[in-house]
Amino acid sequence: MELAVTLAGTSSFLSNPSSIAHAHPALHDLQYSRQAGELNDVLVFMVPSASDPAVKQEVVQVLQGLEGIIRVDELVPRRRAKRDEF
Secondary structure: OEEEEEEOOOOHHHOOHHHHHHOOHHHOOOEEEEEEOOEEEEEEEEOOOOOOHHHHHHHHHHHHHOOOEEEEEEEOOOOOOOOOOO
16 A cells, blocks of 8 residues: 655654654554655655555554644555547
8 A cells, every 4th residue: 555645844754754654653564665756745655564454544544643744645556548549
């Protein structure tokens, strides 16, 4: 599962994104992946152990409760639609 985490401009996690994994025991598998495009305040994290819906929900709730985190969205892979071919 991939999560897009939007941080406040003053969040301490901006300078060290990996430190989010140490903020709570439920986040121990959280891995920093990359910045979301050109957005400096949106970071993408991977959660390899989130196949169980209860674990997934707990991780999202813990992230939303951390100071400095504004929003958490699950990234869902989608296939691009083909254009009509004539």
